[in-house]
Amino acid sequence: DAGVIQSPRHEVTEMGQEVTLRCKPISGHNSLFWYRQTMMRGLELLIYFNNNVPIDDSGMPEDRFSAKMPNASFSTLKIQPSEPRDSAVYFCASSLDRGLQGYTFGSGTRLTVV
Amino acid sequence: AQKVTQAQTEISVVEKEDVTLDCVYETRDTTYYLFWYKQPPSGELVFLIRRNSFDEQNEISGRYSWNFQKSTSSFNFTITASQVVDSAVYFCALGIHNTDKLIFGTGTRLQVFP
Numbered sequence: 001d002a003g004v005i006q007s008p009r010h011e012v013t014e015m016g017q018e019v020t021l022r023c024k025p026i027s028g029h030n031s032l033f034w035y036r037q038t039m040m041r042g043l044e045l046l047i048y049f050n051n052n053v054p055i056d057d058s059g060m061p062e063d064r065f066s067a068k069m070p071n072a073s074f075s076t077l078k079i080q081p082s083e084p085r086d087s088a089v090y091f092c093a094s095s096l097d098r099g100l101q102g103y104t105f106g107s108g109t110r111l112t113v114v
Numbered sequence: 115a116q117k118v119t120q121a122q123t124e125i126s127v128v129e130k131e132d133v134t135l136d137c138v139y140e141t142r143d144t145t146y147y148l149f150w151y152k153q154p155p156s157g158e159l160v161f162l163i164r165r166n167s168f169d170e171q172n173e174i175s176g177r178y179s180w181n182f183q184k185s186t187s188s189f190n191f192t193i194t195a196s197q198v199v200d201s202a203v204y205f206c207a208l209g210i211h212n213t214d215k216l217i218f219g220t221g222t223r224l225q226v227f228p
Contacts, residue, residue, distance in 0.1 A: 031214060043205065043218040055214060091159060102149060103216065105159035 004106035006092050012112045018080040021109045024073055025094030033103060034067055034077050035091040043091075049075065082113045116141045118208045120219035127196050128227050135191040135222045137206030143167075145211035148182065148189040153221070154202040165189065196226045 005024040013019050025032050033048040047057040049069045057067070064083070069075040079086055089110050093103035117140040127133045139148065150162040163173060165182050173180045177194045193200055203223045207216045 033214070042220045045215055048214050050214065089157065093159075102161045102164045103159075104161065105151075107156075107158045110157075 004092055004094050004104050006090075006106035006109050008109060009107065010110045010112075012114065013082055015083055015113055016081045017113075018078065019082045019086075019111060019113075021077040021090050021092075021111070023075045023077070023092030023106060025075070025092070026104055027073065029094035029096050029104070030072070031095045031097075032069060032075050033093040033095070034075070035093065035105075037089045037091060037108070038087075046077070079111075082111075084113045087112050116143075116208055116210060116217050118206050118217055118219035120204075120206055120222050122222045123220075124223040124225070126225045126227065129198060130195050131226075132192060132194050133196050133224065133226075135193075135204050135206075135224065137189045137191065137219060139187050139189065139206070139208045141208060141210060143210050147209040147211070149207040149209065149216065150180065150189075150191050151205045151207065151218075152202045153205065159205070162191075193224075196224075198226050198228055200224060201226045 004026055007022045011019060031050050034046040036044050036046055044059055046059045047067045048055055052069045052072055065079055067077045089108045091105050091108045093105045095103045119138045122136055125133060146167045148165045152160045152162055163180055170182050170184055179192045181190045189206060201224060203221045205221045206219045209216045
């Protein structure tokens with residue numbers, strides 16, 4: 001299996017632009033998680049899906065952030081409009097059994113908003 | 115409240131030294147799970163181990179060993195005969211039964227010098 005695939009690996013964008021991060025989970029995994037990692041806050045859970053349904057989005061920082069999972073093999077995290085404070089590494093992770101068997105993380109997307 | 119504390123921000127050792135990374139957790143739940151993840155300089159998050167709250171047996175995997183003690187709410191990680199390739203940030207995480215969330219500690223950066 002190729003693991004969790006995230007794209008792009010790096011994204012540099014100007015403030016105010018829309019940013020879309022993409023994730024392909026491991027085939028057969030039924031839970032998908034979006035995390036954000038910053039020096040100040042560490043690893044924060046933004047949102048997670050189970051069987052393509054958003055279960056908890058309480059970690060999404062603002063309405064500028066939205067996430068979708070249209071099918072079992074694809075998810076997006078969108079920021080519109082982006083701001084410099086959104087600069088971070090965004091990780092996607094997937095798991096079987098609602099995450100408690102251990103997540104498999106993607107390589108992350110390093111987002112820089114200038 | 116659930117919380118994970120990794121009091122050691124950074125540890126530096128010389129190759130072949132043994133090193134222990136501390137992890138203290140807080141939860142009122144009786145069923146929970148503890149994890150360790152490794153984040154090497156390349157940035158990906160690598161799953162190392164998962165333990166459930168009913169299994170206090172210590173575990174050894176090669177040079178890695180884990181000491182789970184419910185009495186002190188600790189789940190410490192020891193690397194024996196450290197190597198330069200062990201240099202990374204190590205995260206301890208707590209998962210609560212019947213939720214999908216993993217609560218991460220702030221991580222411990224381990225530097226192993228030759």
